[in-house]
Amino acid sequence: MTAKRAIGRHESLADKIHRHRGLLLVISIPIVLIALVLLLMPGSSTSVSVIEYTMKSHEGGSNSRGPKNYAVIFDAGSSGSRVHVYCFDQNLDLVPLENELELFLQLKPGLSAYPNDPRQSANSLVSLLDKAEASVPRELRPKTPVRVGATAGLRALGHKASENILQAVRELLKDRSRLKTEANAVTVLDGTQEGSYQWVTINYLLRTLGKPYSDTVGVVDLGGGSVQMAYAISEEDAATAPKPLEGEDSYVREMYLKGRKYFLYVHSYLHYGLLAARAEILKVSEDSNNPCIVTGYTGTYKYGGKAFKATASSSGTSLDECRRVAINALKVNDSLCTHMKCTFGGVWNGGGGGGQKKMFVASFFFDRAAEAGFVDPKQPVAEVRPLDFEKAANKACNMRMEEGKSKFPRVEEDNLPYLCLDLVYQYTLLVDGFGLKPSQTITLVKKVKYGDYAVEAAWPLGSAIEAVSSP
Numbered sequence: 001m002t003a004k005r006a007i008g009r010h011e012s013l014a015d016k017i018h019r020h021r022g023l024l025l026v027i028s029i030p031i032v033l034i035a036l037v038l039l040l041m042p043g044s045s046t047s048v049s050v051i052e053y054t055m056k057s058h059e060g061g062s063n064s065r066g067p068k069n070y071a072v073i074f075d076a077g078s079s080g081s082r083v084h085v086y087c088f089d090q091n092l093d094l095v096p097l098e099n100e101l102e103l104f105l106q107l108k109p110g111l112s113a114y115p116n117d118p119r120q121s122a123n124s125l126v127s128l129l130d131k132a133e134a135s136v137p138r139e140l141r142p143k144t145p146v147r148v149g150a151t152a153g154l155r156a157l158g159h160k161a162s163e164n165i166l167q168a169v170r171e172l173l174k175d176r177s178r179l180k181t182e183a184n185a186v187t188v189l190d191g192t193q194e195g196s197y198q199w200v201t202i203n204y205l206l207r208t209l210g211k212p213y214s215d216t217v218g219v220v221d222l223g224g225g226s227v228q229m230a231y232a233i234s235e236e237d238a239a240t241a242p243k244p245l246e247g248e249d250s251y252v253r254e255m256y257l258k259g260r261k262y263f264l265y266v267h268s269y270l271h272y273g274l275l276a277a278r279a280e281i282l283k284v285s286e287d288s289n290n291p292c293i294v295t296g297y298t299g300t301y302k303y304g305g306k307a308f309k310a311t312a313s314s315s316g317t318s319l320d321e322c323r324r325v326a327i328n329a330l331k332v333n334d335s336l337c338t339h340m341k342c343t344f345g346g347v348w349n350g351g352g353g354g355g356q357k358k359m360f361v362a363s364f365f366f367d368r369a370a371e372a373g374f375v376d377p378k379q380p381v382a383e384v385r386p387l388d389f390e391k392a393a394n395k396a397c398n399m400r401m402e403e404g405k406s407k408f409p410r411v412e413e414d415n416l417p418y419l420c421l422d423l424v425y426q427y428t429l430l431v432d433g434f435g436l437k438p439s440q441t442i443t444l445v446k447k448v449k450y451g452d453y454a455v456e457a458a459w460p461l462g463s464a465i466e467a468v469s470s471p
């Protein structure tokens with residue numbers, strides 16, 4: 001022993017490192033992994049929330065992953081529930097499950113349709129859960145994270161009712177599933193989390209992560225209850241970000257992705273999803289007739305447990321008047337704007353820049369464009385301009401209910417009375433709200449091509465990437 005120590009004293013540092021390289025490697029792997037986890041996104045609500053998922057396989061380390069890592073993510077949306085199952089390899093590339101890159105199933109209505117019956121609400125997920133779990137190999141189930149992220153529907157229900165539903169979902173997972181539930185696996189996502197996951201999803205699929213921020217694309221996601229916009233901005237612009245409004249999340253999230261630091265401007269507007277906005281627009285006209293409702297329609301619109309009068313004006317639908325009502329409902333040019341430039345409702349617009357040059361616009365923007373007939377629903381993406389929404393609106397605002405089916409054969413019957421309203425709102429949101437030029441080309445997106453496959457352009461992939469990057 002004495003002899004060994006004596007030798008040790010005369011060893012150079014390099015020799016020591018060489019001699020103990022095996023031990024150093026074993027010690028350093030968990031340290032590196034823990035450091036990565038501490039840098040994860042977008043869990044916290046502070047402005048500095050960070051993600052890093054450039055992970056390599058660490059053969060033999062205590063945290064080493066198998067060759068395949070599954071993740072099961074439920075999207076508890078305001079208008080429906082969906083489940084996505086993904087499988088990643090060790091480089092965090094998606095690998096096929098059977099013949100698709102994800103298992104995707106959906107049903108209607110969403111959890112918030114059962115505000116007074118948490119158990120029934122939770123049970124609405126059973127068929128999705130069973131099928132999702134069955135798609136994960138049996139031996140991997142206890143290692144496979146499952147998450148349930150609820151969005152605008154539960155946000156709008158309020159804390160108590162939504163917490164009761166989430167608790168029932170937690171119990172369902174515990175009783176029925178062998179998948180791994182992390183702490184906070186079942187939550188209401190805050191809007192900025194939802195927006196940043198969406199941004200990660202799209203840029204991951206486009207393989208722009210790791211590139212300069214001006215090579216990334218911006219995203220808009222128009223849900224039923226809320227709408228999010230997110231895009232990367234420069235560090236200088238991030239430094240000038242105003243303080244968020246009272247009770248709102250901060251405007252900028254810092255994220256590490258594929259070795260690069262991004263400053264992500266992100267904001268979610270609750271009550272401005274398409275189905276919620278119908279209510280806002282009908283509220284403007286209160287008990288009078290509404291210029292956005294298609295000529296010949298008399299009815300009631302139900303949203304969030306309330307009923308709104310939805311009756312066409314006796315002078316008929318009017319694009320111009322509907323535009324005024326929509327601008328009014330959006331609170332554009334609101335005196336609330338205390339920043340250099342606002343979108344609407346007093347919200348900072350992020351300053352624009354390279355990360356907003358290309359916009360990938362998802363969910364109801366794609367769906368309505370397809371129903372209105374100016375986008376092919378069979379294609380994953382379509383390039384359009386905001387003015388295409390206005391053109392379609394012009395046609396929808398100048399028809400009578402009886403003409404609806406022949407003029408817009410793809411429109412679902414329930415949507416027909418609101419087609420003028422929806423299209424006017426979408427145009428107004430893009431142009432007057434988000435400040436896009438009417439002639440700017442934007443990409444409407446349902447799915448994004450990834451190799452030979454196409455993957456749903458939805459936030460759950462961003463969440464899955466985070467989940468499989470955690471230990």
Ligand SMILES: O=c1[nH]cnc2c1ncn2[C@@H]1O[C@H](COP(=O)(O)OP(=O)(O)O)[C@@H](O)[C@H]1O
Binds near residue numbers: 223364
């Ligand atoms: O995985 C998806 N792929 C494509 N579109 C989706 C997906 N999930 C939701 N959507 C779209 O989102 C819209 C519904 O919004 P949702 O119910 O999620 O409201 P929320 O986001 O305001 O809670 C629909 O247009 C639906 O087609």
Ligand SMILES: [Ca+2]
Binds near residue numbers: 077078223224
């Ligand atoms: Ca959604």
